[in-house]
Amino acid sequence: MANWLDVASTLGIMAVAVALLMIGGHFDLSAGVMTGTTALTVGVVAVELGQNIWVAIAAALVLALAIGFLNGWLVTRTGLPSFIITLGTFLMLQGLNLGLTKLFTGTVQVRGLADVPGYHSAELVLASTISVFGQPFRIAIVWWLLLTAVASWVLLRTRFGNWVFATGGDEVASRNVGVPARRTTIALFMTTAGAAWLVGSITAVRLTSVQANTGTGQELIYIVAAVIGGCLLTGGFGSAVGAALGALIFGMTQQGIVYLNWDADWFYFFLGAMLLLAVLTNQLVRRYAEAARR
Amino acid sequence: MTGATRAGRERGTTDSGAPLLELRGIGKDFGSVIALDGISTAVRAGEVTCVLGDNGAGKSTLIKVLAGVHRPTRGQLLLDGSPVEFGAPRDALDAGIATVYQDLAMIPLMAIWRNFFLGSEPTTGWGPFRRFDATTARDVTRRELAAMGIDIRDPDQPVGTLSGGERQSVAIARAVHFGARVLILDEPTSALGVKQAGVVLRYIAQARDRGLGVVFITHNPHHAHPVGDRFLLLNRGRSMGDFAKGELTREQLTEMMAGGDELTELAEELERPPGDG
Numbered sequence: 001m002a003n004w005l006d007v008a009s010t011l012g013i014m015a016v017a018v019a020l021l022m023i024g025g026h027f028d029l030s031a032g033v034m035t036g037t038t039a040l041t042v043g044v045v046a047v048e049l050g051q052n053i054w055v056a057i058a059a060a061l062v063l064a065l066a067i068g069f070l071n072g073w074l075v076t077r078t079g080l081p082s083f084i085i086t087l088g089t090f091l092m093l094q095g096l097n098l099g100l101t102k103l104f105t106g107t108v109q110v111r112g113l114a115d116v117p118g119y120h121s122a123e124l125v126l127a128s129t130i131s132v133f134g135q136p137f138r139i140a141i142v143w144w145l146l147l148t149a150v151a152s153w154v155l156l157r158t159r160f161g162n163w164v165f166a167t168g169g170d171e172v173a174s175r176n177v178g179v180p181a182r183r184t185t186i187a188l189f190m191t192t193a194g195a196a197w198l199v200g201s202i203t204a205v206r207l208t209s210v211q212a213n214t215g216t217g218q219e220l221i222y223i224v225a226a227v228i229g230g231c232l233l234t235g236g237f238g239s240a241v242g243a244a245l246g247a248l249i250f251g252m253t254q255q256g257i258v259y260l261n262w263d264a265d266w267f268y269f270f271l272g273a274m275l276l277l278a279v280l281t282n283q284l285v286r287r288y289a290e291a292a293r294r
Numbered sequence: 295m296t297g298a299t300r301a302g303r304e305r306g307t308t309d310s311g312a313p314l315l316e317l318r319g320i321g322k323d324f325g326s327v328i329a330l331d332g333i334s335t336a337v338r339a340g341e342v343t344c345v346l347g348d349n350g351a352g353k354s355t356l357i358k359v360l361a362g363v364h365r366p367t368r369g370q371l372l373l374d375g376s377p378v379e380f381g382a383p384r385d386a387l388d389a390g391i392a393t394v395y396q397d398l399a400m401i402p403l404m405a406i407w408r409n410f411f412l413g414s415e416p417t418t419g420w421g422p423f424r425r426f427d428a429t430t431a432r433d434v435t436r437r438e439l440a441a442m443g444i445d446i447r448d449p450d451q452p453v454g455t456l457s458g459g460e461r462q463s464v465a466i467a468r469a470v471h472f473g474a475r476v477l478i479l480d481e482p483t484s485a486l487g488v489k490q491a492g493v494v495l496r497y498i499a500q501a502r503d504r505g506l507g508v509v510f511i512t513h514n515p516h517h518a519h520p521v522g523d524r525f526l527l528l529n530r531g532r533s534m535g536d537f538a539k540g541e542l543t544r545e546q547l548t549e550m551m552a553g554g555d556e557l558t559e560l561a562e563e564l565e566r567p568p569g570d571g
Contacts, residue, residue, distance in 0.1 A: 157425045159415040162404075166412050169401030176399040178384055178413035236403045286403070288455075 008251030009140040010199045012244050014218070015225035016144075016151045017195030019243030022226050023155070024188040025168035025235030026075060026082035030067070030089040031192050032218030037093050038064050038200025039210040040101055043110030053118040053205070061197050067093070068193025072186030094216055101212040111209035119205070127206035140202050144244065147195070151240035164188065168235030224271060225250050228278045232286060249274070312375030313338045314507040315360070315391070315476050321368035322355050328531055329355045333369070335526040335536045337476055337507040342498060344518035345511045346551055347528030353511050356528070357480050360509065361393040362386030392474035394465040394482065402454030406446060407435040409453050410468050434471065442467045442497060459490035463497050470501055477501055478509040483517045495521055515547040527551070 014031060021028055038060040045056035071089055075082045101108060113119060126143075129136045155161040163184045166174035175181045196215075204210050229246030231238030253274070257267050313336035322330040330352045337343045347353045358364040360371070362380030370377050373389055380386045386393070400409045411431045418427040435449045444463045453461060462482045469477050479498065483491040498521050502508050512518050518525065525542060527534040527550055534550065542550075 153425075157428065159417060159426050162408055162412060162415055162426055165404050165408065166401050169403050170399075173395070173399040173401060174412065176383060176393075176395055178387060232403075236401060 004251040004255035005141050005248075006138045006251075007254055008247045009138060009144040010202060011218075011221065011225060011250060012144040012247035013140070013147050013195050013199050014192075014222045015229065015243040015247040016148050016240045017192045018222040019226040019229060019231050019238050019240055019246075020151055020155065020164060021188045021192050022223070022231045022233070022235060023168045023238040024164045024185060025171065026185060026188065027086060027223065028071060028189060028192045029083065029086040029219045030071065030093055031086075031196055031222055032215045032220075033090050033093045033097065034064060034067060034193060034196035034215065035200040035203060035218065036097050036210070036212070036214035036216060037067070038197045039204040039214050040097055040110060040200075040212065042201055042204040043113055043210045044100070044104050046116040047110055047112050048104045050116075053113070053116050053122045056116075057122065057201050060201060061194070064193040064197035064200075065190050068190035069186060071193070072189030075189070076182040076185050090219065094213075097214075097216075098212045108212040109209055113204060113208040113210075122201075122205050126202045138206075140206075143198065143202070144247075147198075148240050148244040155240055160184070160187070165236060168237075170236070221250070224275050227282070228274055230278070230282060230285075232282050233279070234286070237282075237285065246278075312372070314374065315509075316372040316375070317360075317369065318372065319369035320356070320359060320366045320371070322359055322364055323367045330359070330366075330531045331368070333526070333528070333533050335524060335533075337509055338523075339475070339507050340502055340505050341523040342502050342508040342510050342521050343524040343526065344522035345509060345526045345528060346513065346515060346518055346547070348513055348551070350530065351528040352531040353513075353528060354480070355531070357393060357478055357509075357511060360386065360391060360476075360478055362391075387472075390473060390475035391478065392469035392472060392476070393478040393480065394462070394469055395480050400453045400461060400465060403452055405450045406439075406453055406456070406464060407432045407449040410435040410438070410449075410464065410471075414472060438467045438471045439464065442470070442500060457490065458486050459493045462486075462494045466494075466497050466501055470504065470506065474506060476507045476509065478511070480511050481513070482510070483512060483514060491517060513551070515544065515551045519544040519547055 014035070018028065018031055041060040041063055042053070042056045045051050045059045046053045051059075067089065071082070071086055074080075074085045078085070098108065101110060104110070126139065128139045130139060130142075131137070155164060163174070163179045163181070166179050167181045167184045171181050200215070203214060225246035226238065226243045227233065227246070228249055229239065229242030229244065231243065250271070253270055254267060257264055257270070315337040317333055317335050320330060320333040321328070333352075333356060335343060345353055345356060355364065359366050362383045362385050365379065365381070371380070372378070378389060380389070383393075401412070404412075407428070408431075416427040416430050417424050418430070419425050432449050436446065439446050442463055444460065444467065446460075453464070456464065466477065466479070466482075482494050482498070486494060495517060498508055498510060502521070510518065510521065523539050525537045525539070525547060527537075
């Protein structure tokens, strides 16, 4: 059980943040590669520049928030689909990850994080294992549950949450009644980047070495998890708990196929089928809500 | 027609007290295109000012000027007799001018109470625990809708499940609740059936009776005449006259709206050739 929860936890952290962004009406294709960018930043600043790991983690946070801000700013400024804007940042980051890693280390990975100052405290917070009823659990699961709870509360019980639903539902209409739609969108992109930072730091500290291609290709998995959890692709509807459950289902399927000794190639078939089923169900929800127009 | 216009204007300025909102020679250009020119009228508390015009007459531009979306290129806006300038929709809202847009500025997938307080959510708690006061929001929504005579079964139902008339009334109740003194309604009856339109006209009268100045934008003289106290007629961005209720019969209003002679010509054209139909 600890195993599939572990898969679900890092995916879940991202899925929850991506769900908020999708409810707000946007996609972030750079979310996956950003976990790599932040992990590599932690590695390079700590190992290659010889800083305390906490300094490296802080530097990675600043970088992540800046990228998130840039994504949000470009999307709100140009009015172009976030799909295209973040596809651009995705490709740019992918190139930077590889190019800068090679520049600093001469190889395609950063290693030796276990020996930098402050590693043990960082490991305790981000990558330790706790035992519950004799079962080992990664601490990332705690982060995941915490984030899901906070995201849920923000979404359903704060003004900002109301603005997220409104911006995703109808941006022009919400701006007309005084919702700061631009700021909301930028904040959502920064939240996604912040989640990528958390996952990147967890990955870096847990593995103590980071590959330059870390996280690439994960961005679609986050979106799939959020959609399985009930997020509409068109925005304006969804939940944080749903996205967390989507990640859980994903983790269970991935591990379940291994335990059943099935060919792992089938995994993507099931994933696709689940996605399709989820999208059709979500469509019904939308129809219900918009059926009685007049 | 010029005579009528002048008479109307004079009456507008001789009535007792300063109007809530007054327009003096308002004009708006977009580049070299003149969208509005020389528009003057007044909105008084407890009165309904109807703005009538065909498509492209400049009704939408006029609303946007009043709502603070566009700055007028020429002319003056007076609020309680003193000149004002709105830089953003928020300024107009703060001055008590609420606009109910044709698309209603409501989010179909969101609950009624969430829509009702959208952009002006009440909060409770402090610091990082400051939260949307959902209990108050639900109660106030139910109360305000009841005060307008709207019976909503459940404020938690999505706005998308309401009928067009019900949505209009929610939007009007929202504007009234947020202290609007001037209520601008953009074509509130245009997409509705006869019965639903009647319901909305009743809400307009109710808002008027509560002492609001109402600007009712429509292209339907049959909807405008029963509730209107003043009628501003627009054609291609220009005023065709600003009349008080007593100066116009419904028939005159209809004829002016339809373009009078144009309609007669059209009728003749459509009837030909005689005996064939």
